Structures are given as C-alpha cells and as structure tokens.
Amino acid sequence: MLIPGIFDISRPNVSGNGVFDPDFDPESHTEWIDAKARRKHSIGLPELSEHEVVRHFTNLSHQAYGVDNGPYPLGSCTMKYNPKRNDAMAQLDGFADVHPHQPAATMQGVWDAFLELQGYIEELTGMDAVTLQPAAGAHGEFAGLLMIRKYFEKKGEKRDIVLIPDSAHGTNPASAAMVGCQCKIVPTTPQGLMDIEEMDRLLDERVATLMLTNPSTLGLFEKNIEQIAVKIHRNGSLLYYDGANLNALMGLVRPGDMGFDVIHINTHKTLATPHGSGGPGAGPVGVKEHLIPYLPVPNVRMRDGRAAPDYDLPDSIGRIKTYFGHTEVLLRALCYLLTQGPEGLKQASENAVLNANYLQAKLADLLPPIFDQPCMHECLISGGDLKISAFDFVKRLIDFKVHPPTLVGAGCVHFAKEYDAAMLIEPTETETLTTLDYMIEQFRRVASEAEIAPFTIETAPHSTDTAKIVKDEAAWVSVLEPERH
Amino acid sequence: MIAPMSRGILAGYNVHTAADRSVMLKSVGVDSIEELLHPIDKSIRLQRPLDLPPPLTEWALSHKMTALARRNLTTKTHRSWLGGGVYEHYIPETVHAIASRGEFLTAYTPYQPEMNQGILRILYDFQKLMGKVLGQPAVNCSVYDGSTALAEAAWMACRASGRDKLLVTENLWPQYRQVLATYLKGRNVEIVDLPSNPDSGQVDSETASALLKKQPFAGLIVQTPNRYGVIERLPEIHQLAHEASAVSIVACNPMLTGCFPSPGEEGFDIVCCEAQPLGLKLNAGGPYLGVIATRMELEQHLPGRIVGICQDLKGEPAFALVKENREQHVARHEATSHICSNQTLLALKVTVHLSTLGEHGFRRIAGLNVVKAHYLESQLSALPGVRRPQTGPFFNEFMLEVPCEVPALLDRLLAEQAFGGIDCSGWEPGGSRRLLIAVTELKSKTELDDYVTHFRQALQSLN
Numbered sequence: 001m002l003i004p005g006i007f008d009i010s011r012p013n014v015s016g017n018g019v020f021d022p023d024f025d026p027e028s029h030t031e032w033i034d035a036k037a038r039r040k041h042s043i044g045l046p047e048l049s050e051h052e053v054v055r056h057f058t059n060l061s062h063q064a065y066g067v068d069n070g071p072y073p074l075g076s077c078t079m080k081y082n083p084k085r086n087d088a089m090a091q092l093d094g095f096a097d098v099h100p101h102q103p104a105a106t107m108q109g110v111w112d113a114f115l116e117l118q119g120y121i122e123e124l125t126g127m128d129a130v131t132l133q134p135a136a137g138a139h140g141e142f143a144g145l146l147m148i149r150k151y152f153e154k155k156g157e158k159r160d161i162v163l164i165p166d167s168a169h170g171t172n173p174a175s176a177a178m179v180g181c182q183c184k185i186v187p188t189t190p191q192g193l194m195d196i197e198e199m200d201r202l203l204d205e206r207v208a209t210l211m212l213t214n215p216s217t218l219g220l221f222e223k224n225i226e227q228i229a230v231k232i233h234r235n236g237s238l239l240y241y242d243g244a245n246l247n248a249l250m251g252l253v254r255p256g257d258m259g260f261d262v263i264h265i266n267t268h269k270t271l272a273t274p275h276g277s278g279g280p281g282a283g284p285v286g287v288k289e290h291l292i293p294y295l296p297v298p299n300v301r302m303r304d305g306r307a308a309p310d311y312d313l314p315d316s317i318g319r320i321k322t323y324f325g326h327t328e329v330l331l332r333a334l335c336y337l338l339t340q341g342p343e344g345l346k347q348a349s350e351n352a353v354l355n356a357n358y359l360q361a362k363l364a365d366l367l368p369p370i371f372d373q374p375c376m377h378e379c380l381i382s383g384g385d386l387k388i389s390a391f392d393f394v395k396r397l398i399d400f401k402v403h404p405p406t407l408v409g410a411g412c413v414h415f416a417k418e419y420d421a422a423m424l425i426e427p428t429e430t431e432t433l434t435t436l437d438y439m440i441e442q443f444r445r446v447a448s449e450a451e452i453a454p455f456t457i458e459t460a461p462h463s464t465d466t467a468k469i470v471k472d473e474a475a476w477v478s479v480l481e482p483e484r485h
Numbered sequence: 486m487i488a489p490m491s492r493g494i495l496a497g498y499n500v501h502t503a504a505d506r507s508v509m510l511k512s513v514g515v516d517s518i519e520e521l522l523h524p525i526d527k528s529i530r531l532q533r534p535l536d537l538p539p540p541l542t543e544w545a546l547s548h549k550m551t552a553l554a555r556r557n558l559t560t561k562t563h564r565s566w567l568g569g570g571v572y573e574h575y576i577p578e579t580v581h582a583i584a585s586r587g588e589f590l591t592a593y594t595p596y597q598p599e600m601n602q603g604i605l606r607i608l609y610d611f612q613k614l615m616g617k618v619l620g621q622p623a624v625n626c627s628v629y630d631g632s633t634a635l636a637e638a639a640w641m642a643c644r645a646s647g648r649d650k651l652l653v654t655e656n657l658w659p660q661y662r663q664v665l666a667t668y669l670k671g672r673n674v675e676i677v678d679l680p681s682n683p684d685s686g687q688v689d690s691e692t693a694s695a696l697l698k699k700q701p702f703a704g705l706i707v708q709t710p711n712r713y714g715v716i717e718r719l720p721e722i723h724q725l726a727h728e729a730s731a732v733s734i735v736a737c738n739p740m741l742t743g744c745f746p747s748p749g750e751e752g753f754d755i756v757c758c759e760a761q762p763l764g765l766k767l768n769a770g771g772p773y774l775g776v777i778a779t780r781m782e783l784e785q786h787l788p789g790r791i792v793g794i795c796q797d798l799k800g801e802p803a804f805a806l807v808k809e810n811r812e813q814h815v816a817r818h819e820a821t822s823h824i825c826s827n828q829t830l831l832a833l834k835v836t837v838h839l840s841t842l843g844e845h846g847f848r849r850i851a852g853l854n855v856v857k858a859h860y861l862e863s864q865l866s867a868l869p870g871v872r873r874p875q876t877g878p879f880f881n882e883f884m885l886e887v888p889c890e891v892p893a894l895l896d897r898l899l900a901e902q903a904f905g906g907i908d909c910s911g912w913e914p915g916g917s918r919r920l921l922i923a924v925t926e927l928k929s930k931t932e933l934d935d936y937v938t939h940f941r942q943a944l945q946s947l948n
Contacts, residue, residue: 001801001802002606002794002802002803002804003602003603003606005606005609005610005613006610006614006836006840007610007613010843013845014843015842015843015844015845015846015847016842016843016844016845016846016848016849017846018577018846019575019842019845019846019849019850019853019926020849021853021926021929022930023929023930024853024856024857024860024930025856026848026849026850026851026852026853026856027852028852028856029744029851029852029853029855029856031856032855032856032859032878033744033745033855033878034878037716037745037878038744038745039742039743039744039745039746039848040746042844043617043618043742043743043747043844043847043848044617044844045614045617045618045839045842045843045844045847046614046839046840046843046844047843047844047845048840048841048843050577050579050841053579053837053840053841054579054582054583056840057579057583057607057837057840058583058586059603060603060604060606060607061583061586061588061589061603062588062603063600063601063602063603063604063606064588064589064592064595064600064601064603064604065588065592065597065600065601066587066588066589066590066591066592067587067591067592068587068588068590068591069587069588069591072593074593077593079591079593081498082590082591083498085543085546085547087585087590088547089546089547089550092550092551092554093554093559093561094551094553094554094555094556094557094559095554095557095768095769096766096767096768097559097560097561097573097766097767098557098558098559098560098767098768098769098770099559099560099565099567099571099573099767099769099904100569100571100767100769100770100771101567101568101569101571101904101907102558102565102567102904103895103899103904106557106558106563106899106904107557107558107769108556108557109553109554109555109556109557110557110769112553112556113553120537123535123536123537124535124537126531135629135630135633135771135772136629136824136825136826136827137825137826138813138823138824138825138826139629139633139823139824141823142823146667146670146671149671169813169814169825170812170813170814170815170816170817170820170825171813171814171823171825173813173817173818174813174816174817174818174820174822174823175823176818177818177819177820177823178668178671178672178822178823179670179671180670180671180672180673181671183817183818220524221524221525223524223525223526225526225529226526226528226529249525250535251531251534251535252522252525252530252531253525253529253530253531254531257529257531258529266826268826272498274590274591274830275591275592275593275594275826276589276590276592276829276830276831276833277589277590277592277593277594277595277601277604277829277830277833278593278594278595278626278790278826278827278828278829278830279627279772279826279827279828279829279830279831280629280771280772280826280827280828280829280830280831281826296667317667318663318664318666318667318670319632319660319663319664319667320633320664320667320668321629321630321632321633321664321771322570322571322630322631322632322660322661322664322759322770322771322773323660323769323770323771324769324770324771325770325771326768326771326772327768327769327770327771327772328766328768328771328772329772331550335546335550337537338538338540338541338546338549339497339498339540339541339542339543339546340497340498340540341497341537341538341539341540341541342534342535342536342537342539343497343534343540344497344498344499344540345497345535345537346534346535347497347499348497348498348499350518351499351500351501353518353521353522354501354506354509354510354513354518354521355509357509357513357515357521358509358512358513360513361512361513361514362512374513374515374520374521374523376521395597395599398597398599398600403593403597403600404597429498429499429500430498430500431500432500432501432505433501433505433508433509436509459798461599461600464599464600464602465602466598466599466602466797466801466803467599467797467798467799467801467803468599468797468798469598469599469795469796469797469798469803469805470798
C-alpha cells in the first residue's frame with residue numbers, strides 16, 4: 001500500500017491559523033482586482049493542523065536513508081559525512097536574509113566569502129580563475145563547454161566535436177548536445193584506461209575538447225594523462241576535467257598540473273556539502289588564464305581594493321542562471337575547506353583511496369576486482385561469478401542496512417556493456433574500519449547466500465515496507481498521473 | 486597521549502588511527518598509501534602542501550563566519566522593499582525543522598525506491614501541489630531556478646514543434662532574458678523580441694498577432710508579473726499562440742494563484758515558475774527552485790526527474806523515479822536536458838511550506854500581498870511628482886516614476902535603514918527616474934506608513 005500523502009490526510013477548513021493582520025483584511029484584495037480576473041474556485045491545496053504536518057513529514061523521514069543513517073558506498077557519488085557545523089554557518093541570518101538585489105556594497109560579506117572560496121578552489125585544483133555560479137556539476141559542464149566554444153569562435157575556428165570516453169557520466173554527452181556539439185565516443189582498453197590510439201584516430205581539426213574524468217568512473221587513474229594532454233593540445237583542442245572523482249586527489253595532484261584547461265567540481269562530492277536527496281548542489285568551474293575572458297557574468301573579483309561582482313566582461317558566455325551562485329551550498333564548501341586545512345584534505349583523499357583498496361582486497365576472493373590492480377578512491381568489482389544478477393545482489397544489501405553501490409544504469413554512471421555484472425563501490429574516507437568491516441561482512445554474506453538461497457536474494461529486500469521494484473518498463477502496471485484539479 | 490598534529494592523525498575529519506591504517510595497509514598488501522598512488526606520475530604530483538590556511542576549530546570557524554556574515558546588511562537589519570523576482574515572505578519554522586532531518590538532508594537521489602518511499606512520497610505530493618498551483622498536471626521535480634526553468638521550457642517547445650524560432654516578450658526580467666539567450670545559443674534557436682505596450686506595460690496583442698502570422702514560431706514566451714510588476718492578460722495571449730499553433734509558455738510568480746486563476750487554468754501549455762516565494766530563504770541569490778508544469782502530451786519533453794507510481798514484487802503500488810528514458814543517464818546526448826542533481830531538498834521545503842499554510846493560509850498571504858502593496862502604491866503615487874507609469878494591474882510589486890534621480894533617492898532611504906527598491910536604470914528607458922517597489926505580507930501598517938514618510942522627506946530634500 002502507498003504511504004498516505006498530505007492530500008489523503010487533508011481535512012477541510014483547518015488551515016490558515018496564524019495568518020492574519022491586525023490592520024488589513026486579506027479578503028479585501030477583491031477591491032483591487034477586476035472581478036473578471038479574480039480566482040473564483042478553491043485551488044485544492046491540502047489542509048492540516050501544524051502538528052499533523054510535523055508528524056506526517058517526520059514519519060516519512062523514517063522511510064528515507066541518508067549518509068547520517070548508515071554506509072552509502074555509491075560509486076562516483078562520494079557520499080561522505082556532511083559536517084553539521086557547516087550547515088549552521090551557512091544558515092546564519094547574515095547570509096540567509098540577504099536579498100540579491102541589495103546594493104552590492106551592503107553585502108560585502110558575501111563577496112568576501114566568494115572570493116576566498118574561489119581562491120581556495122584555484123589552489124586545490126591548480127587553475128587560474130574560478131566561477132561559483134553553476135548550480136550543479138552538469139551546469140558547470142554546460143558553462144565550461146560554452147567557454148570552450150566561445151574560445152574557438154574568437155579564434156575563428158569551427159570546432160564542434162566533443163570526445164567523451166564510454167565510461168563518462170551521462171551528463172557529459174547531454175551537456176555537449178546542449179551547447180550544439182556532436183559527441184564522439186572513445187572506447188576503454190581492456191586495462192580500463194581510455195584508448196589513446198582510438199582517441200588519436202578521432203582527433204581532427206573539428207575536435208573542440210576531450211572531457212575526461214580522472215580518476216575515471218572505473219576507479220582508475222588515467223596514468224597517461226600527460227601524453228593525452230600533449231596530444232589534445234597539439235591538435236589545437238582543449239582538455240576538460242570532470243571533477244566527479246576529485247575526492248581521490250586532494251593535495252596529491254591537481255587537474256591544472258595534469259594539463260586541463262577547464263574543470264568543474266561537485267561540492268557535494270569533494271567538499272562535503274549535503275546532497276539533499278538530489279540537490280541543491282554547486283558546480284564551481286575553474287579555468288586557465290586563456291579562458292578567463294569567457295567566464296559567465298558576473299564574476300567576483302578584486303575591484304578597487306575590495307571583492308565585488310564584475311559584470312564588465314565583454315567576451316563572457318553570458319549569464320547561466322539568476323544571481324551569483326548557490327550561496328548557502330558554497331558557504332558550506334568554504335567551511336569544509338577551512339576546517340580541513342591542507343593536511344586534512346590530503347589525508348581525506350589518502351584515506352578514501354585506502355578505504356576503497358581495503359574493501360577491494362577483502363572481497364577479492366568472492367567478488368574479484370575487474371582490473372587486477374590497486375584502485376583509487378573507488379573499486380570496481382565483479383559479481384560475474386555469482387548465480388544471481390548484480391542488481392539482485394545489491395538489493396539484498398538493503399536488508400543489512402548498506403546502501404547499494406552503483407550499477408550499470410543505476411543513475412550515476414554509464415558503463416560499457418562488458419561491465420554488466422560490475423559494482424562500483426566508493427566507501428569514502430569518513431567510514432571507519434569498523435564500518436568497512438561491517439560492509440565487507442554483508443557483501444560476503446550475500447555472496448555466500450547466493451550459493452545456498454538465491455531465491456531469498458532475488459526477492460530482496462525483505463526488511464522494507466516496499467518490496468523490490470523491478471525497473472523494467474514492461475513490468476510497470478501504471479504510472480498514475482497527478483490528477484487534474 | 487595525544488598524537489601530534491604534524492603526523493596528521495587529528496587533522497580535519499580523519500576517522501582512522503595510526504593502528505587502523507596499519508591493519509588496512511597490511512590487508513591490502515602494501516607498506517604505505519604512497520604505493521597505491523603509483524599510477525600518478527611523479528612529474529605531475531604536487532610536491533608541496535596545498536597553500537591553504539591551517540584548519541580551524543569549530544569555535545574559530547564560527548567566529549570567522551559570524552564576522553563575515555556581519556559584513557552584510559540584511560532584510561532583518563533593514564526594511565526591504567526589494568523584489569525583482571524573489572521576495573521576502575513568511576516561512577513557517579516547520580520548513581527548517583523537517584528539511585534539517587539528516588534522512589532527507591544527507592541522502593542521495595532516490596535511485597533505490599525500496600528504501601526511499603518517504604522522499605518519493607514527498608516529491609510525488611510536490612508534483613501534485615505544483616500541478617494545482619501552476620494549473621497543468623505533468624510536473625517535474627525541479628530544475629535550478631526560474632530562469633533555467635524558462636530556458637528549458639523554451640527548448641521543450643522547440644523539441645515538440647520541430648520549429649526553431651521563439652517569440653519572446655521584451656518585458657521579461659532582464660536576467661531571464663539573458664539566461665534564455667545563453668541556453669539557446671548552442672541549440673540554434675532564434676529569439677524574436679515582442680515589444681510591449683508602454684502604457685499598459687503588457688504584451689501588445691496586435692503586434693503579437695501580426696508577428697505570429699508572419700512566420701511559424703515554436704512558442705510564445707511571456708512572464709507574469711513582468712519586469713514592470715504588471716500582470717499579463719494570459720487568456721488573450723494563450724489564444725493568440727494557440728491560433729498560430731505555437732506553444733504558449735509563461736514564467737510566473739506562483740503566489741499569484743492565491744488570488745487569480747493559475748496560468749494553466751488560463752490555458753497556458755507550459756507554466757514555469759521561480760518557487761522561491763513558496764518557503765525558500767533569500768540566501769543572497771540561491772539556491773532557488775525552478776518548476777515546470779505542462780500538459781500530459783508534452784510530458785515526454787520535460788527535463789529532470791519525475792516521480793510516478795509503479796508496482797513492487799508483491800503487486801503493491803510503490804513510488805519510483807519514472808520515465809527516465811528522457812534523462813541524461815539513459816538517453817545521454819539525446820536527453821531532454823543534462824540536469825542530474827536538481828533542487829530536491831528545496832522541493833521538499835516547498836511541500837512542507839504549502840502543507841503548513843494550506844489552502845486558506847496560502848490564499849490569505851496572497852491576499853495580504855495585494856492589499857498591502859496597493860495601499861502603499863496609493864499612498865506613494867499621491868505624492869507630488871510621483872506616478873505609476875503603467876496602467877496594467879499588479880500583484881505585490883509596482884514601478885514608480887519619481888521627480889528625482891533614483892540612486893540619490895535610494896541612498897536617502899538606505900540612511901533610514903531601508904532598501905527602498907530596485908533601480909531600473911540600465912534596463913529601462915528613462916530608467917534613472919524609475920524604481921520597482923515590492924511589498925509582502927511581512928510589512929506592518931506602521932512600516933508602510935513610515936516608508937511613505939521617509940519617501941516623502943527624501944523627495945523633498947532632493948528637489
């Protein structure tokens with residue numbers, strides 16, 4: 001049965017307590033509005049007392065699962081601990097109650113915070129300038145690709161092809177299409193790296209950029225990155241860094257030093273801002289010197305001795321959203337960098353790598369790694385020897401309070417077909433040895449269970465109110481539409 | 486004994502002791518983490534510590550961030566008459582209390598419906614709520630903000646119609662027009678500007694009709710209230726678009742529905758909005774929340790997540806993300822949009838907000854906006870030399886023309902602890918004497934009267 005919703009528990013005429021004014025009657029708005037133009041029927045919004053509202057949503061939270069609840073080894077999604085102090089700081093009245101149309105001089109704290117964060121991200125990634133405007137990683141890709149297009153336009157070159165490895169996030173090709181580029185897919189070698197020979201074959205005078213995630217979504221560092229950068233630049237193209245997996249590299253190696261011209265990072269991955277069940281995120285974009293003129297407007301920089309938004313960027317790609325960026329999210333990212341410090345960041349990446357390798361090593365006999373070598377911050381392991389599908393396997397983990405890892409088509413990563421039974425596990429650095437051992441125990445338990453009781457697994461999860469939902473369009477009876485008012 | 490900071494054990498958010506690390510390294514079969522990093526060539530490795538400040542304690546962080554926050558004036562330190570598309574409204578504390586729960590705040594997108602029926606139920610109800618507020622039944626779970634909602638809606642019309650021209654009123658909020666241009670650049674869509682009637686401040690029907698007859702348009706785009714604060718005549722505009730078989734698209738302030746029929750009820754095919762007025766703080770510009778509602782026939786072109794009802798193994802109905810064949814992780818370059826992370830937690834906030842207000846609370850707040858804004862407008866336009874340049878109706882924000890330079894007037898008002906309005910210079914002919922003033926339910930009669938007094942005094946001192 002579906003959990004009741006607010007419309008199901010609504011009771012007529014109980015709403016509106018607490019909304020009144022001693023001097024104005026809200027009903028008298030009719031004096032100001034032409035009779036023909038007025039609303040005549042009820043909207044159909046639900047009505048509940050405040051206590052019912054709180055109880056309803058609190059109970060719904062018991063059927064939701066965050067990283068606050070338990071381990072969340074969702075590969076390439078970096079579900080690490082989101083520090084509570086950052087939430088509190090980002091929600092201070094002095095930030096939360098600033099109206100974006102205030103005179104710029106009355107919001108100096110915002111500009112100072114933005115400039116400081118931009119500087120830290122520049123240092124973390126080795127880039128020359130940063131914009132904090134993009135709303136999420138995909139939005140950052142969009143901004144970055146627009147800058148690349150503009151760069152070539154200004155040079156009078158027609159370049160409209162984007163090279164994308166087959167292991168890339170789906171957002172890469174989707175963003176490329178949005179800026180009017182055509183995608184060409186670069187395959188992966190049997191060793192799990194991008195196929196450089198194939199890339200060479202695809203390189204021509206129309207290639208604008210290669211979008212590369214490093215470490216890749218297969219959990220491996222593209223160790224030929226310097227060679228790739230040379231080839232791309234020799235072709236007159238630019239190199240784009242998808243920062244989805246930057247969490248492996250903080251303080252160890254910087255995209256700017258690998259030869260990337262444009263990067264985006266996802267603050268909810270690398271900088272521990274909470275994912276909020278699907279956003280809001282933030283996708284800061286960093287560029288090297290030669291792309292600075294094309295940054296979106298406004299860009300916060302030093303002007304006359306103080307931080308301020310600069311709108312005077314004649315070659316800018318323009319505006320990509322209203323106002324300046326997701327301030328509340330960005331402030332959390334700033335707090336994260338301030339409380340980690342340089343050593344803390346490096347240690348976070350080291351521990352992320354250590355944790356993934358520990359899991360990989362402890363599971364290798366039952367669930368062997370797809371690539372027989374150490375991984376970076378996430379490991380790709382194979383369920384190919386099991387008598388059940390990887391899909392069924394991970395659903396059983398739910399019964400043991402472990403969030404399933406990433407699978408083919410599970411939403412985050414698009415793998416090539418040969419990895420059909422592969423699971424991408426990213427434990428993150430904030431899981432303790434005890435939790436890692438617990439997770440290992442559950443993975444092993446399900447793997448053993450597959451031998452003796454496959455049916456139990458195929459019908460899992462059993463501990464949730466809702467049984468397994470098979471994401472096969474044919475198996476769906478109906479998609480009920482929100483009813484017409 | 487406490488391990489020294491220099492060994493890094495206590496830095497930041499580290500959870501491992503030195504002993505843990507040894508155990509783990511041994512299991513992996515290496516002596517150090519450095520060995521695991523061997524694929525990274527030494528030549529590109531960072532050979533120095535990151536040049537970032539040393540870590541702060543929680544109390545030092547609080548000190549620093551509080552100091553930064555104090556460098557801002559706010560709508561709490563000053564009386565604000567600012568709008569421009571986002572507004573200072575009453576937000577019940579239930580919103581913060583529920584949205585702060587870690588189960589929601591720290592969760593990923595609900596790709597595992599079996600363990601996330603709670604958030605899926607909320608998003609389903611969000612779609613239903615917004616369907617009622619915007620007046621069309623097919624609603625997505627959010628896009629980044631009102632401006633990207635409009636830009637995505639514009640592309641929906643092009644996809645659905647196979648046409649590549651859009652007729653767009655020139656009285657959109659300037660930022661919406663800029664974002665629309667940025668989004669459509671790579672799509673090779675042409676934007677044709679539709680002038681508005683300078684007297685009413687509304688779309689000029691005759692001009693629109695003539696332009697629509699000239700060539701085939703994918704869609705006709707308007708905004709209500711527009712950048713003059715004026716409410717558009719939606720039924721008439723929809724009819725014009727309909728006759729030219731163009732998709733009618735409107736970006737609206739969702740609070741309007743408290744007093745007026747929703748744009749969907751007025752016939753509009755795609756209704757999008759900035760949902761900030763429905764329970765979201767101002768946050769110096771974001772994050773906000775874009776929503777798109779449309780007819781069922783256009784649902785396949787919607788960007789972003791959609792929650793629907795399907796079946797579990799026991800044959801029971803259950804919620805899940807559906808129609809994913811539209812989305813980037815399935816359709817890749819053929820997706821309706823690239824959007825992945827959206828604004829889910831804000832959709833949750835809006836759901837809690839509207840649930841707390843309910844039908845009557847929502848409508849009363851909308852009513853108070855109208856009453857208070859019109860009271861203030863009538864007081865201000867009675868001042869000598871002050872007039873409202875447009876005749877079209879308004880909701881909670883209106884433009885005024887004043888007998889002095891607006892920046893000087895706003896400076897005087899700022900000295901009286903007020904953000905007096907938005908200076909329209911730069912995007913409005915004759916703008917240096919025009920300003921926009923927004924009034925919401927939060928202003929008391931005393932505050933309204935004080936504003937009039939300060940406004941009058943400022944004008945007197947400037948003339």
